Every structure is written in structure tokens, then in C-alpha cells.
Amino acid sequence: MITNNTARASAARTSTRAANSKTTPAGKSLRGFAAMDPAEQRRIASEGGKASHESGRGHRFTSEEARAAGRKGGQASRGRSNQGGATR
Template sequence: MSSTYEEALAADESSVSATRSRAMRGFAAMDPQKQREIASLGGRAAHQSGHAHQFTPEEARAAGRKRHQKNLASAV
């Protein structure tokens, strides 16, 4: 085998290992329970600061109607 093939193979393997090492970093590498705790804190903070949207019953009904109309149209 030529050295260029071996070099290309080695480069490919190093990029695969680099991808694997990046795959489970930060938030994604955390325990699912820890992720939920952190996400919950963010949601609570958003509600306390007034930045979280809360649907009124009318808005929820309108969204439901819109979604059902979309489903019916795609089924035909």
C-alpha cells in the first residue's frame, strides 16, 4: 500500500476519534436527571422574569384548531 493511502486512512481515523470525543461533551454528556434539573431552573427563571409565554385558553384552542386543520389537509 502506498504511504498516501495510509496517511489518508490515519487522517480519517483521527477525524473519527475527534468526532467521538466531541459527541458527548457539555450538556449532552450529563446524566439525564441533571439535564432535567438544569432545564427546569431555566424554565422557572423565565417565568419569574416574565419572559416565558403562557397560553390563554383562547390561544390554546386556536392553536389546536390550526393543528387539526393541518392534519386533516395532509391526510387528504
């Protein structure tokens, strides 16, 4: 059996949670990175990139590598990829 005090406390928690949470237009509440300020997201993501390069696992494309990667992407988007001969 729920007492009045328990029901009131539960309602207070629910309304506080609703007031503090951010929601999307679809009504879903945002969590984690999605609920953060965009500047804070960039700062945290930047730390990951810096750590990656410091550990030697990061990679910077040279202009030649970037050109080759762009060429491959362009070929794939024109239907020349390895999709078993599927055409549009």
C-alpha cells in the same frame, strides 16, 4: 522528532479521554447536555423556565389559547397551510 516520553504521554491522554467520554451507537462522543445525566438535564432546563417566568417573559397557555393552537396545527397537518397551493 517525537521522543518516547512524548509519544507515551500523548497515548495516555488519548486513552484517558476515550475512557472518560461517552459515545453514541454511531461512535460520536457526547458533549454538553448530551453527556449529562437526564436528571441533571431536567434540573438545568427547569431553572431556565423558572427564570423566564420570573422575568415576565414566560407564557402559560389558557385552555382557549391551547385549543386554538391545536386547531391551527391540525389544519396545517391536513394540507391547509400557506405553502403556495402545494398539494401532496
